[in-house]
Structures are given as C-alpha cells and as structure tokens.
Amino acid sequence: MIDPRALAIVLLPGLDGTGELLKGLSDQLAGHRPVELFDYPLDRQMSYAELVTYVVKRAPNRRFVILGESFSGPIAIEIAETDPRVSGLVLAGSFARHPLPAQLAPLAWALDVRWVPRRIVAAALMGLRAAPEIAAQLNGVLAKVPREIVRARLHEALRVDKRDRLRRTKCPLLCLHGRQDCLVRKKSVDEITDARPDGEVHWLDAPHMLLTTHAAAAAGIINQFCSELENQDRQ
Numbered sequence: 001m002i003d004p005r006a007l008a009i010v011l012l013p014g015l016d017g018t019g020e021l022l023k024g025l026s027d028q029l030a031g032h033r034p035v036e037l038f039d040y041p042l043d044r045q046m047s048y049a050e051l052v053t054y055v056v057k058r059a060p061n062r063r064f065v066i067l068g069e070s071f072s073g074p075i076a077i078e079i080a081e082t083d084p085r086v087s088g089l090v091l092a093g094s095f096a097r098h099p100l101p102a103q104l105a106p107l108a109w110a111l112d113v114r115w116v117p118r119r120i121v122a123a124a125l126m127g128l129r130a131a132p133e134i135a136a137q138l139n140g141v142l143a144k145v146p147r148e149i150v151r152a153r154l155h156e157a158l159r160v161d162k163r164d165r166l167r168r169t170k171c172p173l174l175c176l177h178g179r180q181d182c183l184v185r186k187k188s189v190d191e192i193t194d195a196r197p198d199g200e201v202h203w204l205d206a207p208h209m210l211l212t213t214h215a216a217a218a219a220g221i222i223n224q225f226c227s228e229l230e231n232q233d234r235q
Contacts, residue, residue, distance in 0.1 A: 005234075006033040007087055007226045008064040012055065012072035013039065014093075014209070015153050016141050021212045022069065028219030033226060036060055042145060045152040048160060052078050063087045063233075065226050069211055070094050070184065071153055077162045081169045088229050089169060090222060092176040093208050095188035096195060097161045127180055127207035134212060166195040173199035174225045176218060178206035200225070 009029060013019045017040035019026075026037045038055060040046065046054065052075050059066075059079075065088040068076025073094025080089040122135040142150075173196045177189050193199055202221050206214045 002031075002033060005230065007230055008034040008036065008060050008062060009090075009222070009226060010036045010055070010059055010064050010066045011038060012066070012068045012076055013037075014070035014072065015150065015157070016145050017042070017071075017149070017153070018141055018144065020141050021138065021209065024215035025211045025219055025222075028215055029223060032223050034060070036064070042149060045149060048074055048078075048156050051075050055079060056083060059083070059085065061085075065090060065222075065229065067092060067222065068094055070208065071157050074157075074160045074162045077166050077169065080171055081165045086171055087233075088172045088174065088225065090174045090176065090225065091192060092211050092218065093178060093181055093184055094175075095160075095184055096163045096166045096192055097188070098158045099184045099188050100158055124182060125207065125209045126213050130207070130213055138209075138212075163191060163195050166192065169196065172225070172229060174222070175199055175201045176204065176210060176221060177201070178204050178208060178210040178214075180206060181208045181210075183208045 011019070011022050011026060013022055019037045019039040022037055026035050029035050036059065038058070040051060040054070055075060056079060063085055066076045066079055066086050067090035068074070069092045073091045074096065076089055076091065077096060080086045122130060122138055126135060126138060175189060175192050177184070189201065193201060204210050204214055204217060206217075211218050
C-alpha cells in the first residue's frame with residue numbers, strides 16, 4: 001500500500017508525446033507513489049507555452065515532483081519555476097537550451113523521420129544494444145505521430161532557451177543523463193549545472209532514451225530523490 005504522504009510524480013514524455021515509452025518507468029514508480037503519466041494531443045500542433053498550460057491544468061491538486069524527458073524538459077522547467085505545487089524537478093536526457101544550433105530550426109519543417117531507416121532511428125535513440133521488443137515499440141509509437149506534429153515539436157526544441165527560468169527555480173533538481181546519449185550532449189548538462197550548481201546529477205551507462213532502456217535503474221534514482229524530499233517535508 002502506498003503511503004498517503006508520498007509525493008506524487010508527473011511524467012512528461014519526449015518528442016513522441018504519447019507517454020507509451022514511459023510506461024515501464026511509470027510501473028516501477030507506481031509501487032511507491034502516485035504517478036501521473038501525461039500524453040499530448042496528436043490532433044493539433046502546440047507550442048511550448050501551450051503545452052505548459054495544458055499540463056498545469058491537468059496536474060494533480062497536491063504537491064508533486066515534475067519530470068521532463070528530452071523534449072519536455074523546458075516544459076518541466078517553466079512549471080517548476082511558476083507553479084507552487086512543484087516540490088522537485090527531474091530532467092532526464094534533456095536540456096534548458098536548444099541542444100543543437102538554432103540555425104537548424106527552419107530545417108525542422110523539412111524533416112520526416114520516416115525517411116530514416118528504422119534501425120538507425122532506434123540506434124540513435126536507444127543504442128545498439130536495445131532489446132528488439134523495445135526498438136519495435138519505439139517504431140510503432142513513432143508511426144502513430146503525424147509528421148506535422150514531429151516537425152512542430154522539433155522546431156520548438158531547436159529555438160527554446162529556458163536557462164533564465166531554470167536559474168529562478170527554487171525546488172531541488174535532479175538531472176539524469178546517459179553517457180551514450182548522442183543527441184543531447186554533455187554541453188546541455190553543463191548548461192543545466194551552470195544555471196543550478198546545487199542540482200544533483202546522475203550519469204547512467206545508457207543512451208538517450210534511458211528512461212525506457214534503463215527503467216528500473218532510473219526509477220530507483222528518481223524514487224530516492226522523491227523520498228529525500230518527503231523526509232525533508234516531515235522534519
């Protein structure tokens with residue numbers, strides 16, 4: 001039985017926006033605390049500002065920890081800075097500022113990941129050692145997301161800069177990052193720690209989608225972070 005005093009956690013998905021690839025992590029965390037696994041609408045394009053509003057309106061009416069994976073990191077940062085319900089912020093394989101040159105943003109409208117062989121997409125996001133069933137799940141999820149939505153989200157991610165927002169956050173910060181992440185590089189972690197030198201950083205021997213490929217290890221670190229916040233609240 002979950003302790004009724006346990007902090008809830010809100011999970012915001014990566015670029016796919018479906019939440020399906022975080023179900024393993026959600027299941028791991030659900031044994032310890034309430035979990036809200038979000039997905040984003042697939043029937044319309046939404047800016048970062050619109051997605052912030054979307055999440056805030058649907059977040060639990062209680063204290064919670066907010067986790068942003070990859071694309072959703074900037075959303076989690078803004079909510080952590082502005083919403084008094086947030087007790088802690090977790091950034092996983094994510095960034096405060098666009099991880100690639102901003103000049104590439106206009107090219108996002110020309111990109112269609114379906115042109116890229118599936119094995120290359122899976123290797124870039126999950127590494128060469130990803131279990132076949134997980135890689136197949138990734139391909140199935142990506143096939144559901146309209147290309148216009150993917151392009152719009154890439155365009156947003158390649159222009160965003162939430163470093164000032166991150167500097168103004170007051171809640172404890174946990175950063176999870178994979179040593180084999182070839183999409184969001186160490187520079188993004190350095191920018192996070194520059195903005196919040198007091199943040200806690202954990203490196204995993206994992207690729208970009210570490211919350212999917214290393215769900216148990218990530219859940220252990222996240223749950224420990226939440227438990228420490230709970231202990232502080234009880235003192």
